[in-house]
Structure formats: structure tokens, C-alpha cells
Amino acid sequence: MRFVLLLSLLLCSFITLGKTEQISQQALLINQMSAIPHKIIDVRSPEEFAAGHVKGAINIPFNQIDQHQDLLNTLKENTLVVYCRSGRRAGIFERALSKDGFTLLHLTGDMNSWQAENLPTVK
Structure with missing residues (x-):
């Protein structure tokens, strides 16, 4: 039993090694009020974006x-906060950009959590 638990913990730590650091909704809202706000990237489809997105998102x-x-390329010097609906597409985007030297953060819970918390969106 201990071996299985240890093996599970090791496997989980290897899986999380390649993941992008997360930023909470509250931390992002605070950051957007700062002198150097992060750039927000919504990687959903144009239709999903038009239906509602985080203010300032590209x-x-x-x-x-x-x-x-x-x-x-014009955004490379900025920290990019990436989100999609649930995380899968954002992960694909993050893996593609991380190898090119971009500084990336993943919005915790993506749009599903943003909306569940009744945080503001714009159309």
C-alpha cells in the first residue's frame, strides 16, 4: 500500500512539472489595476470570445x-495570462509558446470558474 501511494505521488509530481504556473482570479483582477498589467489571452474560438470574455483579453x-x-512577437516581453473554457486548449497554447521563451500564467479554473464566481465579462 505504501509503495502504491509513493508511486502515485511521484507520478503526480512528474505530470505537474511541465505545467504553467497558475494565477487566481483575484490575483488577476488586482494585477489589472497595477501599473504593469499582464496581457490576457483568450484562446477560445472567436464565437466563444464574442459571447463574453475577460475585460482586456485578446x-x-x-x-x-x-x-x-x-x-x-509584440507581446513577448509581457507576462501572458492564458485561459480557455476549461483548460485543455489553454494547455496546448501554453506548451506551444513556452518553448519560444514566453512568460506564461494560466488562469485558475479558466472561463468556467470565472463565470461560476460571477466575475465580470464583456462582449
Whole structure:
């Protein structure tokens, strides 16, 4: 039993090694009021973005990184906060950009949690 528990803990730690650091909704809201706010990237589809997104977010769908490379290059010196609906697409986007030297944070809980907390969105 101890071996199985130890093996599970080791496996979980290896899985989390490659993940992007998270930022909470509250920390992001505070950051957006600061002198140097992070850039927020919504990687959902344009339709999802139009239905409601975090104020100030830029829509760069996760599967259109190449088409937005010029914009991304202008953002490289900033910390980017990435989110999607539930986390899967944001993870794909983060893996693609992390190897290019971008500084990334993942919005805890993504849009599902943002909306569940009744935090403001814009259309």
C-alpha cells in the first residue's frame, strides 16, 4: 500500500512539472489595476470570445498561433495570462509558446470558474 501511494505521488509530481504556473482570479483582477498589467489571452474560438470574455483579453485561438505570430512577437516581453473554457486548449497554447521563451500564467479554473464566481465579462 505504501509503495502504491509513493508511486502515485511521484507520478503526480512528474505530470505537474511541465505545467504553467497558475494565477487566481483575484490575483488577476488586482494585477489589472497595477501599473504593469499582464496581457490576457483568450484562446477560445472567436464565437466563444464574442459571447463574453475577460475585460482586456485578446482573442488568439489555440489552433491559430501561426496566423497571430506577428501579434505574439509584440507581446513577448509581457507576462501572458492564458485561459480557455476549461483548460485543455489553454494547455496546448501554453506548451506551444513556452518553448519560444514566453512568460506564461494560466488562469485558475479558466472561463468556467470565472463565470461560476460571477466575475465580470464583456462582449
